[in-house]
Amino acid sequence: MTAALEQPLLQVRGVTKHYGARLGCGDVSFDLWPGEVMGIVGESGSGKSTLLSCLAGHLPPDAGEVRFDVDGSLRDTLQLTEPERRRLHRTDWAFVHQHARDGLRMGVSAGGNVGERLMAIGARNYGEIRSQAADWLNRVEIAAERMDDRPTAFSGGMQQRLQIARNLVTGPRLVFMDEPTGGLDVSVQARLLDLLRGLVREMGLSAIIVTHDLAVVRLLADRLMVMKDGRVVEQGLTDQVLDDPQHGYTQLLVSSVLQV
Amino acid sequence: MTADQYNFAYLDEQTKRMIRRAILKGLAVPGYQVPFASREMPMPYGWGTGGVQVTAATLVPDDRLKVIDQGADDTTNAVSIRKFFERTAGVAVTEATTEASIIQTRHRIPETPLREGQILVYQVPIPEPLRFLEPRETETRKMHALEEYGLMHVKLYEDIARHGTIATAYAYPVQVEGRYVMDPSPIPKFDNPKLESPAIQLFGAGREQRIYALPPYTQVVSLDFEDHPFDPSRADYPCAVCGAVDSYLDEVITDDAGGRMFLCSDTDYCGQRQAAGHTGTEGAP
Numbered sequence: 001m002t003a004a005l006e007q008p009l010l011q012v013r014g015v016t017k018h019y020g021a022r023l024g025c026g027d028v029s030f031d032l033w034p035g036e037v038m039g040i041v042g043e044s045g046s047g048k049s050t051l052l053s054c055l056a057g058h059l060p061p062d063a064g065e066v067r068f069d070v071d072g073s074l075r076d077t078l079q080l081t082e083p084e085r086r087r088l089h090r091t092d093w094a095f096v097h098q099h100a101r102d103g104l105r106m107g108v109s110a111g112g113n114v115g116e117r118l119m120a121i122g123a124r125n126y127g128e129i130r131s132q133a134a135d136w137l138n139r140v141e142i143a144a145e146r147m148d149d150r151p152t153a154f155s156g157g158m159q160q161r162l163q164i165a166r167n168l169v170t171g172p173r174l175v176f177m178d179e180p181t182g183g184l185d186v187s188v189q190a191r192l193l194d195l196l197r198g199l200v201r202e203m204g205l206s207a208i209i210v211t212h213d214l215a216v217v218r219l220l221a222d223r224l225m226v227m228k229d230g231r232v233v234e235q236g237l238t239d240q241v242l243d244d245p246q247h248g249y250t251q252l253l254v255s256s257v258l259q260v
Numbered sequence: 261m262t263a264d265q266y267n268f269a270y271l272d273e274q275t276k277r278m279i280r281r282a283i284l285k286g287l288a289v290p291g292y293q294v295p296f297a298s299r300e301m302p303m304p305y306g307w308g309t310g311g312v313q314v315t316a317a318t319l320v321p322d323d324r325l326k327v328i329d330q331g332a333d334d335t336t337n338a339v340s341i342r343k344f345f346e347r348t349a350g351v352a353v354t355e356a357t358t359e360a361s362i363i364q365t366r367h368r369i370p371e372t373p374l375r376e377g378q379i380l381v382y383q384v385p386i387p388e389p390l391r392f393l394e395p396r397e398t399e400t401r402k403m404h405a406l407e408e409y410g411l412m413h414v415k416l417y418e419d420i421a422r423h424g425t426i427a428t429a430y431a432y433p434v435q436v437e438g439r440y441v442m443d444p445s446p447i448p449k450f451d452n453p454k455l456e457s458p459a460i461q462l463f464g465a466g467r468e469q470r471i472y473a474l475p476p477y478t479q480v481v482s483l484d485f486e487d488h489p490f491d492p493s494r495a496d497y498p499c500a501v502c503g504a505v506d507s508y509l510d511e512v513i514t515d516d517a518g519g520r521m522f523l524c525s526d527t528d529y530c531g532q533r534q535a536a537g538h539t540g541t542e543g544a545p
Binding site: 122126 | 393402406408410411413414417418420421422485486487488
């Protein structure tokens with residue numbers, strides 16, 4: 001066993017968030033190991049997006065710790081100074097939004113969108129930035145001649161793939177995804193899932209994927225967490241949870257999937 | 261109201277103290293935008309209300325003031341601001357760069373090199389260099405505080421991707437002493453190398469309520485890429501009136517058949533050269 005596998009990449013302990021008197025998510029704890037993909041499923045309003053925002057540092061939780069492996073030691077990201085946290089967001093972390101518009105600069109060309117993270121960490125050679133951007137556009141199957149077009153001229157699926165390229169270009173170790181396939185039609189979804197699965201396996205990424213689509217987690221996730229009313233009601237290996245659901249809500253969720 | 265009923269240089273003494281404090285802070289932190297309580301001035305926003313307030317706070321009775329607008333001493337904006345201070349402060353005025361102790365400028369740096377002891381006051385429309393990329397003021401302040409300037413290069417990247425070269429020709433962003441990224445006001449990028457100067461340079465933005473400053477001999481670097489270095493470009497002609505080949509030129513359309521001529525935008529510099537006997541193709545013999 002290598003040293004990297006002796007401790008988790010991300011350790012979450014007792015994360016709780018209230019919206020006034022109402023519970024957003026309550027007392028969530030789990031470990032995420034390097035190279036592992038974790039799925040979080042649940043119905044709308046179950047607190048899965050709140051949890052993801054708390055983990056990614058977009059929302060301050062009321063209680064709990066989110067420890068991330070920084071240079072070999074686990075550090076509570078909620079205690080990091082703001083420059084350290086923003087650096088983490090530019091380098092080791094990535095966030096794929098449900099709506100590509102939230103994660104892209106719509107007034108900047110596709111190449112510029114991908115290059116932004118490189119320039120943010122100090123790349124100052126135009127030729128190198130451009131060739132890396134071209135390489136990543138190619139990997140997410142965006143044609144090279146679209147490189148100088150703005151994302152406003154792209155279809156929904158292309159925008160989502162562009163957002164993924166923009167996030168992965170700096171080689172992050174942990175990717176947060178909020179409904180990455182939401183709002184796309186099924187054939188485009190299938191392509192995007194294929195692409196994501198390839199990239200995750202190839203780069204050895206760890207990822208946390210929030211979705212309400214069980215097919216997505218079946219394809220991508222190693223482990224699964226089921227949430228209801230802000231609480232985790234069941235977690236385990238994906239196939240185990242989906243094929244032999246124990247909790248009543250999970251059983252309902254699995255049986256609700258339409259069979260074609 | 262007659263001229264002697266104005267306080268010296270129009271503004272009241274408390275306001276001038278407040279502006280001087282902002283100027284001193286700006287000089288202490290070169291390139292940092294200091295907020296100040298900008299006053300209503302008897303002129304519209306966009307006509308130099310920021311520059312006028314900085315000049316008013318800096319003037320003393322034995323100063324000699326020069327005002328230029330796009331390099332020229334004789335355009336509306338320059339003439340009216342010069343008259344304004346002649347009337348409200350009673351200071352001496354001049355059109356010669358070498359004789360002036362304070363120069364208020366709109367969008368140019370004089371061709372004649374400035375010397376120690378002179379003060380150059382810029383009129384600034386939008387002081388925030390990141391504004392067109394990031395509309396949130398809270399975010400741009402944070403970016404300045406944490407030195408996150410990658411976004412500025414995204415703008416230059418877009419220029420090259422679209423035009424093959426950095427097409428930003430004015431208000432070209434600079435980094436001051438390796439720290440703050442600053443908008444040098446809409447001067448042509450031809451003037452950027454002159455920002456490293458023995459004179460004090462003060463920038464006033466009236467509507468946006470910001471003052472920033474460059475102390476003498478401050479390092480000012482124009483941003484660029486390693487493989488697309490900064491180029492202070494200039495129209496490739498001599499001045500038609502004085503024959504200068506080292507000055508920034510205005511293009512003047514002379515007829516509707518494509519006729520044009522190029523002449524110095526700095527009227528004082530052009531005049532000095534003509535007085536010294538230089539002539540161009542269109543100059544009077």
